[in-house]
Ligand SMILES: Cc1cc2nc3c(=O)[nH]c(=O)nc-3n(C[C@H](O)[C@H](O)[C@H](O)COP(=O)(O)OP(=O)(O)OC[C@H]3O[C@@H](n4cnc5c(N)ncnc54)[C@H](O)[C@@H]3O)c2cc1C
């Protein structure tokens with residue numbers, strides 16, 4: 222496997238990035254840590270002739286308890302113990318991304334925008350050519366849902382569910398200016414495994430903002446994967462909330478790794494606010510989330526198994542959040 226030639230651009234400010242994005246419209250990708258993008262380029266998966274490296278853009282760096290620069294490396298967040306105590310669920314998720322080596326280059330922005338995955342797509346050119354390619358790259362049909370005109374590749378980032386339950390917002394800069402939107406609004410429910418976000422061409426993720434949580438908030442992220450030291454999620458469940466023996470004061474639950482998008486289940490958790498979080502309530506919630514998710518057969522583990530594990534992982538996440546200390 223080899224990289225085809227590309228031209229590398231190294232802007233140093235967000236304005237310069239946006240100017241380049243406008244100039245190179247449709248012919249470039251942003252390069253953060255490159256841990257997802259470059260392996261895909263080596264497999265000739267939708268490679269572009271230009272790469273805009275974000276490494277030298279200072280505004281994209283740095284973190285505090287309330288702001289994560291898009292170019293902040295996962296290993297730098299992991300090493301910050303104060304941050305870990307403030308955001309326990311998010312720290313669970315960061316520590317579960319790939320391997321320490323990948324986390325030393327992989328960034329927050331790259332993780333939120335990591336490409337969707339499918340075992341008919343994440344393959345060499347030769348392997349894919351023998352099958353006739355697919356909708357997501359070079360072809361015109363889907364091997365997972367053959368009658369479909371959309372792609373079902375799975376969203377496989379660990380940070381998104383953990384950030385969704387913290388009500389994170391993303392700051393975006395692009396040819397049409399700067400804006401801030403809830404993280405949930407970044408992912409497009411009307412999209413698919415190919416067009417998965419609402420970002421316009423050239424939009425750059427600048428930072429993630431974390432609003433202050435309710436006092437005593439607890440959070441947890443639980444991940445199912447085949448090899449615990451290495452693999453992408455086959456399922457990721459995040460919970461965050463504040464509750465005591467009397468009643469729930471706030472509650473969020475999000476699931477990733479099973480569909481084309483990570484998603485939150487506010488219509489199931491909002492009615493629990495003001496009521497006691499009994500084992501029966503957690504069981505009902507787990508059963509309903511499990512009933513709603515729709516994995517397809519495009520990752521290593523069979524979809525029925527992944528769906529059944531959703532319920533198990535929701536229960537586990539709550540059990541551990543109950544025991545863990547409040548963030
Ligand atoms: C062996 C291996 C195992 C892995 N396991 C996991 C895992 O378990 N969980 C997981 O979540 N990920 C996993 N990954 C994927 C990847 O390493 C991580 O998601 C990582 O955080 C991606 O960050 P990056 O900076 O390297 O992104 P890049 O590869 O540089 O970029 C990823 C995508 O995001 C876009 N992008 C990056 N930054 C911006 C920005 N600021 N604005 C707009 N677009 C941007 C790029 O153009 C590209 O499309 C794994 C990768 C490997 C190689």
Ligand code: SF4
Nearest residue numbers: 339355363364372373
């Ligand atoms: S879900 Fe279908 S279209 Fe999408 S990557 Fe897999 S085979 Fe290709």
